[in-house]
Amino acid sequence: MARLELDSVTKRFGEGDGSVLAVDDVNVDIADGEFLVLVGPSGCGKSTTLRMVAGLESITDGEIRLDGDRMNEQGPAERDIAMVFQSYALYPHMTVRQNMRFGLEESTSLGDEEMDARVDETAELLDITELLDRKPGALSGGQRQRVALGRAIVREPKAFLMDEPLSNLDAKLRSQMRTELQQLQADLDTTTVYVTHDQTEAMTMGDRIAILDAGELQQVATPLEAYHRPANQFVAGFIGEPSMNFVDCAVEEATLVDGAFRYPLGDEVGGAVDAAADVTLGIRPEDLSVDGADGDAAGGDHAFDATVTVVEPMGDENVVHLSLADGPDLVATVNGLRRIESGTDVTVGIPENAIHVFDGDSGDALHNRSLDDAELDDARV
Amino acid sequence: MSAADRLQTTVAGLDRTRIALYAVLLAMVAFYLAPLESGFMTAFKTPDGFRTTTPFAPPPLGEFTVSAWGTAFERLSTGLLNSALMAVPATVLSALFGSLAAYGLTNLSWRGQLGVLVLFVAGVFIPYQAVLVPLTQFWSFVDLGGRIPLEIVSANEGLINLSITHVAYGIPICTVLFRSYYATIDDEMLEAARLDGASAATIYRRIILPLSIPIFAVTLIYQFTQIWNDLLFAIVLVSNPSNQVVTVALNQLQGSFVQQFNLQMAGAFVAALPTLVVYVLFGEQFAKGVAGDS
């Protein structure tokens, strides 16, 4: 069993006044065989966290446990963990085979034949058997990435750590490798912690995602849960592309007010925001209805006049930038086959069952959208 | 393009400035090679020959001789051997120490390593005069010949002392050369090795060392030249004439054949031959060592 627990893990660089708190009290429990993605903007501490798990950074406070055993004092060599680096970090003077054997030679007492057998097996799994006698310098980026993976897999460790392994690949290769990695991980059933700044990777690959910002853990949840029930405004804005629309409003008697913009609230939502004075209204682009012609048209006081400013045709959808007559600018996505032109006057509907409301100070979610017909709560694994 | 077309393009491309440029460059070649060239010519001339000809002119027919070379070689042969015996181990050892020190100060992170490094760097610049007197005292105190009852030690004591001295004073520059190279080695690769279970020593042996071959070439070439060419340590530390290295021997040659320039020149070339050969073969590495980077 390779359960990985991060218990109040903290990392402070330096001492005293000049010290930097890179990771602040992070708590995550990763089940055996789970694929957890650590995601967040650059500088958020995700790589530092990963390196602490690897043993490449010391842990200032808190505990990291693998299978219940405390790992804080163990060096990277003793942890039975394999890591794939962003730059692949292959040994340039060794062949692929030697690269893959290195870990086995240094941390196991296997015989030559057994080591070679494992290498061959892994090479076949990753489809790099023809490359075994080449040196990294003679390989393409994608091939090197596979070798880096192979080097980790061959050791049959308790956990894989991956530090943005796909970010050096071009877009096409990246999406191909994404799928392959997922499949691989499912086949090998090894606990994996995967760091990325790309929220698409996080959403598509992780069993669960852990979102970090400035060293603090924002939310740990399944991708869809993070998408539809973000714990705070940061998560809501980070997950999803194009990002959620935010409108800062004041609460006046169960109505959200921002200048001339008025959004009355029903009982349920009104009750959730009751205590707050300043809130932020959140609505995802795909939940906005434009012109009411798509069904779901929200009429009445949840419909607003607007003008289309910019249209970005993406093919599968159109990203429509809107400027409300008595309200903020919003971004909506509509069906790609619809024809919308810039300058058109439209009606924008903001359905109440799709809005999120966040506290104006803390950013915490006061209300998430309703998901009456969603199947979110089943675990993905 | 045919050869004629190419020639035409080349000639058309030569304008006044380029011609002037090459003229100056060739003049510089003459400037740098003149002493060597005239020395070389002189070495083949009989005494009459160099009295009657200009220095850079080749020996006239009848005044060509290799006797100077023969005598020079005869007189310097022991010196050449001694220099080799002294320089080769010293070069290898100082390079090795430099590599180890640079590894410990660069690829392994620990506090205070910059301070230690600065001490090494400062060691590159010391004037040897500042340590000569203590060195003589030191070596006479150590008295290898007296303490180690081996014939080979007492017979070559001076050379051994000199060799060890060169190792010690060569370490700073070797460390510096290796350091700038090791600083470019990918940290993540070394971290990967750690995760693979390698210790610091294993990392050095299996990763750093194999990757160090280019910089070893630079350091070995450069150090060999420096050690071979040294005079000051040699005359101060080696008193036994049978342990004389070639620079000292050459100096003596010059002193005893003051007017016989052909002999002196021949001697100079004979003594310089190893470093010249090394330079011609490995000039690239030498240049990199001189420039201090890799």
Place this chain on the structure above:
Amino acid sequence: MASSIFGALTRDTGESQSDDESPRREEPSVRTDGGTVADSAGDPSNATVGDDASALDRLRRSRFLESIPFWGPPALLVFFFVYGAIAWNFVISLTGWEGLGSPDYSSLSTEMYAQLLSDPSFAAAFRNTLVLLLAFTIFSLILGLLVAILVDQKIRIENTFRTIYLLPMSLSFVVTAIFWSWMYNPTNGLINEALRGIGLDAFTQAWLADPQFKLAAIIFALMWQFSGYCMVVYLAGLRAIPKSQYEAARIDGASTIKLYWRVIIPQLRASTMSAAVVLVVFALKAFDFLFVLFGVNPGQSADILSVMMYRVAFDRIQWAYGSAVAMVLFAMTLGVIGPYLYVQYRRGEL
């Protein structure tokens, strides 16, 4: 040499290879501490702030301990042979030791230094050393720069030219002293022969015998040998300047001279400094060349401190006095290296 020596003190591990904007290590640029201890056998000796702080101490010590076998022995050698020896030299200079026998460490005084100050040959040597230092450095730099500029002009067989220009540096000073004593020979040396050849008989001199010209002749010969080094340094510096600057200056209408004088050369300041440091330090310890030419007595017009030191200590066997001269040399070297190190430190290149 010096610039890359000091450049070597910074760890430049190169640009991140990631092709998106986020830096590879997104944390602020602090040193990684290399992780945890290799074994948990150590006990926290000076931990005061609790369990995990002691783990920090342990890890720092462990990386440190791990590194000792590598840099320890070389450091020991350097420590004794360099720093220990200089300290010993200083102590000796405080005794009055001369002749046979051992130094008397019990009565120490600065008598030797007082003697130095009143010694006219010291004053001459000191003056000559400064002249040598300045003239040699400046001329070598200028010549090296000019040659480097020429070599940088996209010429063919550039490598051959460079190899030839650097050749003198590979030779021992003994060898070059012999060549130059021949070159400077009044009757049939190349210099005077060449002067006669172009009708400038009046300019022929006894270069190495005439006190007026001795030092200049030495400086010229040393410059011949060292300008190749300057060329190498400047060439590297020139190559670091992007070609677009030449083009921009030309478009702005600058003549070639102006271009170099106002745009290029100011950017070579770092190269100049580092080469100058090496040259000055060399000039201070230059011994081999003069010794071969003149023995221990170059005469008042060409005596320099390094030769004087040898003469005093090893020829006249006045050990303590020689040590004192050596300490002066050391102090002068320090006077050059110290500020340079400091400037580099302030610049952040340390």
